[in-house]
Amino acid sequence: MLNANESRVGPAAAIENIEKQMEAFFAAQQSEVEKGLLEKINREKEEAQKKIDTVRREFEKVRGILEEHRAVMTELELARESLRTRIQEHFVRAMDHHKLMEQAATLSIDELQRIDDLSRQLAEIRQRAVEETSTLRELLKGHAGIASELPAFSESSEPPVDWSKELSKMKKVQALLTSSNGSEAHDAAPFESAEPAAASAPSPEPSPASATEPAEPAAEPVETAPPASYAEPAAEGPPDGAEFAESDPGWDDIPAAASHAAPHTAAPAAPETIEDVVPEQARTSDSLSKVLADYRKSEPINNGIELGFFEVGTTAMLDGESFVTAIGKICAGARDLHDQLTRTESVKDLFLLKQEILNQQEVLRKVYFRVVRFCDKESGVLPAYLDEILNVPAMKDSLERLTMANWSDPSDFAPFVREIAALRAAFAAKTDPPGDYIQSVLEQIGLN
Numbered sequence: 001m002l003n004a005n006e007s008r009v010g011p012a013a014a015i016e017n018i019e020k021q022m023e024a025f026f027a028a029q030q031s032e033v034e035k036g037l038l039e040k041i042n043r044e045k046e047e048a049q050k051k052i053d054t055v056r057r058e059f060e061k062v063r064g065i066l067e068e069h070r071a072v073m074t075e076l077e078l079a080r081e082s083l084r085t086r087i088q089e090h091f092v093r094a095m096d097h098h099k100l101m102e103q104a105a106t107l108s109i110d111e112l113q114r115i116d117d118l119s120r121q122l123a124e125i126r127q128r129a130v131e132e133t134s135t136l137r138e139l140l141k142g143h144a145g146i147a148s149e150l151p152a153f154s155e156s157s158e159p160p161v162d163w164s165k166e167l168s169k170m171k172k173v174q175a176l177l178t179s180s181n182g183s184e185a186h187d188a189a190p191f192e193s194a195e196p197a198a199a200s201a202p203s204p205e206p207s208p209a210s211a212t213e214p215a216e217p218a219a220e221p222v223e224t225a226p227p228a229s230y231a232e233p234a235a236e237g238p239p240d241g242a243e244f245a246e247s248d249p250g251w252d253d254i255p256a257a258a259s260h261a262a263p264h265t266a267a268p269a270a271p272e273t274i275e276d277v278v279p280e281q282a283r284t285s286d287s288l289s290k291v292l293a294d295y296r297k298s299e300p301i302n303n304g305i306e307l308g309f310f311e312v313g314t315t316a317m318l319d320g321e322s323f324v325t326a327i328g329k330i331c332a333g334a335r336d337l338h339d340q341l342t343r344t345e346s347v348k349d350l351f352l353l354k355q356e357i358l359n360q361q362e363v364l365r366k367v368y369f370r371v372v373r374f375c376d377k378e379s380g381v382l383p384a385y386l387d388e389i390l391n392v393p394a395m396k397d398s399l400e401r402l403t404m405a406n407w408s409d410p411s412d413f414a415p416f417v418r419e420i421a422a423l424r425a426a427f428a429a430k431t432d433p434p435g436d437y438i439q440s441v442l443e444q445i446g447l448n
Contacts, residue, residue, distance in 0.1 A: 105173050112167040172355070288438045295445065298322070299370075302363045305330060307370060309380070312445040316380045318371060320390055324427045326367055331420045334360040334407060354408035361407040364416075368399040385440035389426045 292310065296319060300306045305326045308319030337357045344350050374380035375392050382390050398419070405412040431437040 101173075105170055108170045109167065112170060116167070176351075176355075288435070288442065291447070292438060292442060295447075301326070301366055301370060303359075305363055305367065307367065309374075310441065310445050312447065315445050316374075316378070317441065317445050318374060318380060318382050318390075320383045320386045320427065321431070323367070323371065323390065324424055327364060327420050328424050330360055330364045330367070331417060334413065335417065338410065338413065357407045357413075361402060361405065365399065365402045368395055368402060371395055372399060381444070383437070383441055384444055385437050386427065386430060389423055389430065 295310045295312050297309050297311055298306050308322035310317045310319060334357055337353050341353050372395050407413045
């Protein structure tokens with residue numbers, strides 16, 4: 001049996017013991033949890049540090065690449081600025097040289113213009129000398145029939161310089177220089193020198209200037225059909241009554257027919273009838289052509305192109321065949337240049353070819369100008385037999401379209417190719433056989 005003290009303390013002690021055990025268990029659990037949490041924190045901290053280190057290494061790598069890129073770009077920028085500075089310096093020098101070239105071209109043109117003026121004065125002096133010599137010769141003939149060959153001036157053995165070609169070259173150079181600056185190119189058409197004009201003065205022997213005139217080639221270029229790629233744009237011509245002013249630059253570039261006619265004796269006086277020259281029984285196309293040739297004068301236009309005129313007394317008529325031949329030759333030359341364009345790759349050569357094509361267009365424009373002026377201003381006539389294909393309104397229409405067109409563009413050039421080919425075909429059909437045409441011309445100029 002338990003004593004009273006033991007029975008009284010026992011339950012309280014047991015509870016206290018249990019409480020102590022619970023506290024010890026709780027402390028152990030808390031310590032274990034804290035330990036596990038600390039270990040987990042340390043592991044995560046280590047993993048986080050590893051990630052931070054990896055990111056830092058990647059960042060350092062990218063930063064190194066950026067530094068290298070910055071250094072390369074800085075070097076390239078310096079090189080770029082250096083090259084731009086050098087380019088600007090060379091451009092300034094080039095523009096200075098360009099200005100000097102323009103000034104030199106202008107000065108050269110001025111000097112050649114002065115040569116032109118002096119050549120005109122020389123032509124006047126030469127003509128006066130010829131007139132004085134002719135007067136003295138006639139005077140000596142009237143006194144006892146004295147005949148004497150009196151030379152006007154001694155002629156130089158050296159061929160004369162063609163100043164018009166030199167001036168043409170300089171004007172082309174000036175036009176190229178000016179057009180490269182974006183300004184309007186000056187007219188590069190060569191002027192007609194005054195020295196050849198003296199060849200038209202009455203002289204007992206031909207002038208050396210006229211002897212240098214280019215001869216008309218015997219073979220005429222064959223006109224072929226235009227390329228199918230050419231497209232014909234619609235074009236409107238001027239009204240039939242359109243007039244062309246004397247101030248038009250085309251007039252001054254074309255010499256008058258009388259001043260550039262080939263040196264020869266005065267045209268024979270017109271007989272009353274053609275019977276006086278060729279009897280009817282001997283009248284053939286060849287014999288009539290020979291008669292007509294006695295009244296024919298030729299006039300150079302440009303680049304070896306010439307026009308013919310028949311003149312009997314006060315009647316002057318255009319030689320239709322010479323006109324058709326001239327425009328056919330110009331068109332064939334321009335077509336050859338267009339063919340070269342398709343085979344050329346050099347930018348410089350393309351530019352020069354296009355300039356030459358435009359020169360051909362200008363020559364054709366001068367031909368039409370000359371015929372229109374001949375009819376409107378000089379009381380000339382066109383062959384009535386060819387009125388359906390050669391007439392002043394049609395000439396003015398072609399002249400207007402030539403002024404507005406740009407032959408370096410195939411679409412502008414193609415209509416003229418077709419038009420000239422059709423005109424040549426119509427002329428060939430109209431004058432085959434040539435007898436009726438020649439007879440009509442003879443009657444129209446007064447040899448009826």
